[in-house]
Amino acid sequence: xxxxxxxxxxxxxxxxxxxxxxxxxxxxxxxxxxxxxxxxxxxxxxxxxxxxxxxxxxxxxxxxxxxxxxxxxxxxxxxxxxxxxxxxxxxxxxxxxxxxxxxxxxxxxxxxxxxxxxxxxxxxxxxxxxxxxxxxxxxxxxxxxxxxxxxxxxxxxxxxxxxxxxxxxxxxxxxxxxxxxxxxxxxxxxxxxxxxxxxxxxxxxxxxxxxxxxxxxxxxxxxxxxxxxxxxxxxxxxxxxxxxxxxxxxxxxxxxxxxxxxxxxxxxxxxxxxxxxxxxxxxxxxxxxxxxxxxxxxxxxxxxxxxxxxxxxxxxxxxxxxxxxxxxxxxxxxxxxxxxxxxxxxxxxxxxxxxxxxxxxxxxxxxxxxxxxxxxxxxxxxxxxxxxxxxxxxxxxxxxxxxxxxxxxxxxxxxxxxxxxxxxxxxxxxxxxxxxxxxxxxxxx
Numbered sequence: 001x002x003x004x005x006x007x008x009x010x011x012x013x014x015x016x017x018x019x020x021x022x023x024x025x026x027x028x029x030x031x032x033x034x035x036x037x038x039x040x041x042x043x044x045x046x047x048x049x050x051x052x053x054x055x056x057x058x059x060x061x062x063x064x065x066x067x068x069x070x071x072x073x074x075x076x077x078x079x080x081x082x083x084x085x086x087x088x089x090x091x092x093x094x095x096x097x098x099x100x101x102x103x104x105x106x107x108x109x110x111x112x113x114x115x116x117x118x119x120x121x122x123x124x125x126x127x128x129x130x131x132x133x134x135x136x137x138x139x140x141x142x143x144x145x146x147x148x149x150x151x152x153x154x155x156x157x158x159x160x161x162x163x164x165x166x167x168x169x170x171x172x173x174x175x176x177x178x179x180x181x182x183x184x185x186x187x188x189x190x191x192x193x194x195x196x197x198x199x200x201x202x203x204x205x206x207x208x209x210x211x212x213x214x215x216x217x218x219x220x221x222x223x224x225x226x227x228x229x230x231x232x233x234x235x236x237x238x239x240x241x242x243x244x245x246x247x248x249x250x251x252x253x254x255x256x257x258x259x260x261x262x263x264x265x266x267x268x269x270x271x272x273x274x275x276x277x278x279x280x281x282x283x284x285x286x287x288x289x290x291x292x293x294x295x296x297x298x299x300x301x302x303x304x305x306x307x308x309x310x311x312x313x314x315x316x317x318x319x320x321x322x323x324x325x326x327x328x329x330x331x332x333x334x335x336x337x338x339x340x341x342x343x344x345x346x347x348x349x350x351x352x353x354x355x356x357x358x359x360x361x362x363x364x365x366x367x368x369x370x371x372x373x374x375x376x377x378x379x380x381x382x383x384x385x386x387x388x389x390x391x392x393x394x395x396x397x398x399x400x401x402x403x404x405x406x407x408x409x410x411x412x413x414x415x416x417x418x419x420x421x422x423x424x425x426x427x428x429x430x431x432x433x434x435x436x437x438x439x440x441x442x443x444x445x
Contacts, residue, residue, distance in 0.1 A: 054426025081127025150425030227271025308442030312345030339367030
């Protein structure tokens, strides 16, 4: 995690301005096409969305200010992007003018107590910059806190004793011109427009190359085949402070790194997952969201299921699959036996040692009996098909392709672990494959 403490003034530069270095970006072909051919000043251009997994459309206590379950990136009225300009080798990094000048962005790589490389940045009129992190200071556009899985979440969300998300975790740089390519870079600038990598941080300096990794790392995973019904999970990589892509370290805080993967880049293609060690976000490009179901389309899909008038085999009452606006369903609320998929209303038949463990009256399978909940965050959907599957153990309902894709996505957990989770509540999935097909007793008439 970069150190963000301000340093006292006084410059002692060995090289000064004699070593200008311009950092060139990858020549990789942009993955997204233009969303708008002509810019309309009355409608801001949307670059994409960042969705934190586990909140299903809103935070438990409501979205407030810059802390919310989803952040939409729009083209800024005026560019605020920056790019590397020149570097200095300083013998007293704590007194560098580049660090002290509040008008300059800089990244300081501390090599020893009395030696550092400071990379100075200059304005880039062609890009917009968006910063993400745990800090609520002004430089952060999107405040992200540690995600608590739904099965242990409490209303106050105060059971995180120590966050593992950096205060200035990462930044996203987006081209202001079509195709509006977005790139992710580890670490964000603090209120003094500085990034500090301390002496113990992983960094390397060889010739013209200076780069480093943050303490707990910023991971990305790009789906193979795009974010579509045929997508397959990709391989997790780590992004550096300079935007390079690397294999994962043995554990997140490990001081050892592998060689850079030069044929991969830090471009955020549609469906890229970003892990900040405590929260995982999904990037959806504006172009990719065109294929996501709209709220109206989704309500129609749910309405078609409800039109079959599914019944509870025990109470014979009609069940209603809930939608975003459905409240107080009472006896119409559907439940599911997770080991077989049969959908019932709430009843007391077949109760065993606990309220949540039942014997299904249709097939006599014993297992958990949970309330069905709709997966409402439509940006997580892989297609626009009927929601007829649910995750185990939480009961969140989504389309078949959506459930099957997320069931095979291993999300980072802890320092070196991975596990599949429900994207709507972040609960770890149980069983193999971690989901079940819903079996309705419908069209009884």
